[in-house]
Amino acid sequence: MKKIILIAGPSGAGKTTISEYLKKHYDIPRVITHTTRPKRPGEVDKESYYFENDESFSKLHFFEHVKYGAYQYGSSKEALDKAWERHDLVSLIVDIQGVKSYVTQLGEQVYFLYVTTSTIDELKERLIRRGDSIESVKERLSGSELNKLSDDLEPYAHILVNDNWQETTERLNAIISSFKQV
Numbered sequence: 001m002k003k004i005i006l007i008a009g010p011s012g013a014g015k016t017t018i019s020e021y022l023k024k025h026y027d028i029p030r031v032i033t034h035t036t037r038p039k040r041p042g043e044v045d046k047e048s049y050y051f052e053n054d055e056s057f058s059k060l061h062f063f064e065h066v067k068y069g070a071y072q073y074g075s076s077k078e079a080l081d082k083a084w085e086r087h088d089l090v091s092l093i094v095d096i097q098g099v100k101s102y103v104t105q106l107g108e109q110v111y112f113l114y115v116t117t118s119t120i121d122e123l124k125e126r127l128i129r130r131g132d133s134i135e136s137v138k139e140r141l142s143g144s145e146l147n148k149l150s151d152d153l154e155p156y157a158h159i160l161v162n163d164n165w166q167e168t169t170e171r172l173n174a175i176i177s178s179f180k181q182v
């Protein structure tokens with residue numbers, strides 16, 4: 001059965017870093033999603049996201065999509081099916097709403113990694129170090145944008161507290177080998 005690893009959690013928790021580790025060490029590619037937000041320094045079109053404008057975004061057909069502040073994000077079933085043609089196991093970074101859509105629609109095909117840190121201060125420091133503006137950090141670390149794990153999703157979640165990268169890789173290795181045994 002084709003499977004997907006959903007990676008969700010607050011900004012700065014390490015979702016992108018973890019998806020890159022999965023690609024490098026397990027050949028698990030990430031399905032790239034679409035967004036209308038501006039590119040950050042170092043991001044590459046079609047690798048980090050498909051960077052869209054409002055018009056091009058509105059023409060796409062989404063499996064699910066969400067809005068964060070002024071920006072839209074969305075993922076397509078076509079992109080997932082395309083990735084599944086070549087890989088039985090793929091990953092996807094989404095927010096908590098997106099996780100709910102995928103769990104509801106794909107059921108047993110979904111694995112869920114919830115990535116977080118012990119403290120919000122750690123997230124704040126990482127985002128500032130990454131170059132995010134103070135306003136965007138404040139926005140991302142409050143309200144629904146914080147991407148808290150909801151009670152209904154907790155039973156599905158493999159929780160990764162990514163304070164220490166060495167420990168994270170050990171836990172990730174254990175989680176991935178448990179996926180591969182199923």
Ligand SMILES: Nc1nc2c(ncn2[C@@H]2O[C@H](COP(=O)(O)OP(=O)(O)O)[C@@H](O)[C@H]2O)c(=O)[nH]1
Binds near residue numbers: 007064073096097
């Ligand atoms: N539902 C959904 N969420 C997405 C999608 N693509 C990205 N996201 C989420 O949008 C939020 C903002 O992403 P981004 O601007 O890259 O900020 P970051 O989490 O700080 O790196 C994060 O919670 C992502 O997981 C998508 O296609 N669907």
Ligand SMILES: Nc1ncnc2c1ncn2[C@@H]1O[C@H](COP(=O)(O)OP(=O)(O)O)[C@@H](O)[C@H]1O
Binds near residue numbers: 127162
């Ligand atoms: N365990 C860790 N310890 C310290 N810094 C980390 C750790 N994991 C990731 N980072 C750094 O924190 C920042 C945010 O990580 P990123 O993967 O972009 O998070 P997200 O995709 O969840 O927003 C990046 O600069 C990344 O290199």
